[in-house]
Amino acid sequence: MRRRPAVLPLAPGSTLGILGGGQLGRMLAQAAGRLGLDVAVLDPEPDGPAARVSAHAITAAYDDPKALQALADLAGVVTFEFENVPAAAVAQLADIGVEVAPGPLALKVSQDRFEEKSFLNAHGAPTVAFAPASSPDEAVAAIDEVGAPALMKTRREGYDGKGQRWVEHAPAAARAFAELGGGPVILEAAAGFRRELSIIAARARDGATAVYPLAENHHEGGVLRRSLAPAQAASAVVDQAERIAARVLAGLDYVGVIGIELFEMEDGRLLVNEIAPRVHNTGHWTLDGCEVDQFEQHIRAVAGWPLGPTHAIARVEMVNLLGDEMQGWLRLAHEPETRLHLYGKREAKPGRKMGHVNRVKPL
Incomplete structure (x- = not known):
């Protein structure tokens, strides 16, 4: 049974649906709450980080028809916290008459690395x-x-x-x-790159776009360890990144926030490593470094609100807290320049992202 489309923009007091209940869903829910929106989370794991800060929690598989109908009954619009949401779940929500943003094309492209790189090359975003x-x-x-x-x-x-x-x-x-x-x-x-950068960008329902300053990223064992932002970068590099973001957003007819990982080559060229159709770990610095962070920006976009300002108000070093590192929370809380963000996960496992800190300095 199809229902009437949601009235956009979503007014305060409306409910936004989120597929996925991990740390990204939690921070999205917290941002929605600041804007006066309620959140309904659908997640297979009970008592997850997002569920505990949301008005409604549905514990079921992502493609459970009854659970998707329950989410549709609650939510005006649905978004997702990670790109491996089953395509069938998005299709069923569409059949019911619920809009999912970002849309199905972004999921299709990002769920297959060959499709992703083919799309990027076809839209003027170079890769290896x-x-x-x-x-x-x-x-x-x-x-x-x-x-x-x-x-x-x-x-x-x-x-x-x-x-x-x-x-x-x-x-x-x-x-x-x-x-x-x-x-x-x-x-x-193999890419003989000088460093890894990323750009967080957003596109609203009316096609308006906004980009955040570049972040410089450092990985250990394949896991992001820290990001420095705004990154020191030549204007030509910044211009390239913003052009790439504009092409990707337009090519996907995108709504929401997207993370784009980049390789800066020795000659100054940028190559796209991958895209993530969601809020992104390399954008966590915006929580304390920008007037409107990436999580609020995503909620604004999918709910049909205008985008907020993206300029930096501080310089930030973001460091992921992995496994037992979060046990140092009290010491970190004593550091005057440190803003502590813990995800509420019940069990610390080696390499698991348990939180992050933003160390804030003046621009």
Whole structure:
């Protein structure tokens, strides 16, 4: 049974739906609350971080028809906190008459690394050379095409360094293919980059866009460790990043906040590493470094509100707290320049993101 479309912009007192109940969902819910909106969270895990700060919590699989109907009955618009939401769930919400933002194209592109890089190249956003493979022989041929060494990644799933292997020469490609499960993969040429940057951008329902200052990012073991923002960057680099963001947002007919990871090459060119159709870890610095942070910006966009200002009001070093590092919360709380953000996860596991700190300095 289809229902009437939501009246936009969502007025204070309306309910916004979120697929996913982790830390990103929690910070989205907190931002929505500041704007007077209620939140309904659908998440398979009971008592998750987002559920405990939301007005409504539905515990069920993402593609559970009854749960999706319950979410639709509550929410005027639905968004998501991560890009691996089942496409079938979004399709069912659309059949019911609920709008999901960002839209299905953003999910389709971001859920498959080959589709993603093909889309980026087609829309004037350059990447490293790449090739797909669906068998050991194709993996070997792909190495010959893109050159060695190359990074082999599963086409779907995988995050924080999971689901990927470096392949140093063609004969090793078949073994790496098997180690990654024998499913479809993508081979990406090595990028001799100078540093990793990211840009957080937003697009409203009326097509208006806004971009945040660049962040410089440092990873350890495939996991983001810290971001420095605003990054020191030449105007030509900033211009490139903003052009890339504009092309991606327009090409996806996007609504909401998106994270775009970039490689800055030695000659100053920017290549896109990947996109994330959601609020992004490298944008956490905006919570204390900008007038309107990425979470409020996303809520504004999907709810049909005008976008807020994105200029920096402070310089920030964002550091992820992994595993037991969050046990140092009291020491961190004593640091006058440190803003502590803990996610409310019940169990600390090695490498698990339990929170982050923003160390704030004047511009």
